[in-house]
Amino acid sequence: MSQLNPTAVPQVAPVAIPVRQLAPWALFAALLAVVVTYFVGAEQGAFSLLSGTDVHEWVHDGRHLLGFPCH
Incomplete structure (x- = not known):
């Protein structure tokens, strides 16, 4: 029977979002x-x-x- 290591946590690397894809959404949010x-x-x-x-x-x-102020 094999033993599992309960402390092993998979490492997740953050995904970089290119500025070219983020810029239209940032512009839309600013305009809104x-x-x-x-x-x-x-x-x-x-x-x-x-x-x-x-x-x-x-x-x-x-x-x-x-x-x-409004009144």
Whole structure:
């Protein structure tokens, strides 16, 4: 009967992700962050893109959470 070594742990090497594959996703995430920050922080103000108060009401608590004044 063979004995197994219970302390042997297989080594897993991290896989390198090329910057060329990561760059489009990083750009998309940055653009999405800018759009979300705009709608939470500046919409319904001097640079309003949409009329009415619907956007303001949807992001009202997020504005306060992130420190943007709204009233």
